[in-house]
Amino acid sequence: MTTQTLDGVRISTQANVYFGGKCVSHSVEFADGTKKSVGVILAAELTFNTGAPEIMECVAGGCEYRLAGTDAWVASGPGQQFSVPGNSRFDIRVADAYHYICHFG
Amino acid sequence: MTTQTLDGVRISTQANVYFGGKCVSHSVEFADGTKKSVGVILAAELTFNTGAPEIMECVAGGCEYRLAGTDAWVASGPGQQFSVPGNSRFDIRVADAYHYICHFG
Numbered sequence: 187m188t189t190q191t192l193d194g195v196r197i198s199t200q201a202n203v204y205f206g207g208k209c210v211s212h213s214v215e216f217a218d219g220t221k222k223s224v225g226v227i228l229a230a231e232l233t234f235n236t237g238a239p240e241i242m243e244c245v246a247g248g249c250e251y252r253l254a255g256t257d258a259w260v261a262s263g264p265g266q267q268f269s270v271p272g273n274s275r276f277d278i279r280v281a282d283a284y285h286y287i288c289h290f291g
Numbered sequence: 292m293t294t295q296t297l298d299g300v301r302i303s304t305q306a307n308v309y310f311g312g313k314c315v316s317h318s319v320e321f322a323d324g325t326k327k328s329v330g331v332i333l334a335a336e337l338t339f340n341t342g343a344p345e346i347m348e349c350v351a352g353g354c355e356y357r358l359a360g361t362d363a364w365v366a367s368g369p370g371q372q373f374s375v376p377g378n379s380r381f382d383i384r385v386a387d388a389y390h391y392i393c394h395f396g
Contacts, residue, residue, distance in 0.1 A: 191302060196300075197302055197329060199295060199296060200331075200351045200390045201329070203333070207315075208312075225306065226315060228311075245305050287304055
């Protein structure tokens with residue numbers, strides 16, 4: 187099961203554009219103040235730094251990721267998720283497109 | 292005044308990716324069934340075809356557009372909008388980024 191929609195949210199109309207457009211996301215906020223983002227990473231190999239801990243949930247496409255301090259690339263596809271500690275980083279490589287929800291905290 | 296957020300909407304988590312990622316949008320739906328999309332066009336010159344009529348509202352950055360049957364490129368920046376008839380097309384060129392809301396119908 188993938189999460190196809192987020193309901194009852196406030197969306198920021200201005201996109202977040204990272205790495206020259208290889209990653210584009212929009213920020214969303216729920217009525218209770220919870221913040222998430224929905225986005226897509228296109229074909230690329232990138233490194234992201236985290237502030238707050240993040241859970242990356244794949245909604246379409248797929249990626250391979252590698253957490254800081256590990257050697258293994260791990261595949262993540264629709265309906266799967268992975269957790270990244272706060273104040274850390276992860277590498278991600280995408281062959282086509284990785285559509286995701288980023289959950290914070 | 293720019294429209295910084297859309298409130299109380301359902302957002303589709305999977306992005307719409309056009310032109311190899313030069314245009315990325317997310318579809319949103321209001322409680323009354325009204326559909327819009329929020330997106331960004333990165334540095335490119337592109338041609339879009341319309342089905343339904345569209346109103347393109349700029350929320351950040353800017354573009355120049357040219358409607359079908361016209362020769363003039365017209366600039367559109369934050370807070371400005373332009374209308375495109377249904378079953379038509381328009382050319383758009385973006386130097387950096389054009390963040391928009393697309394209103395249908």
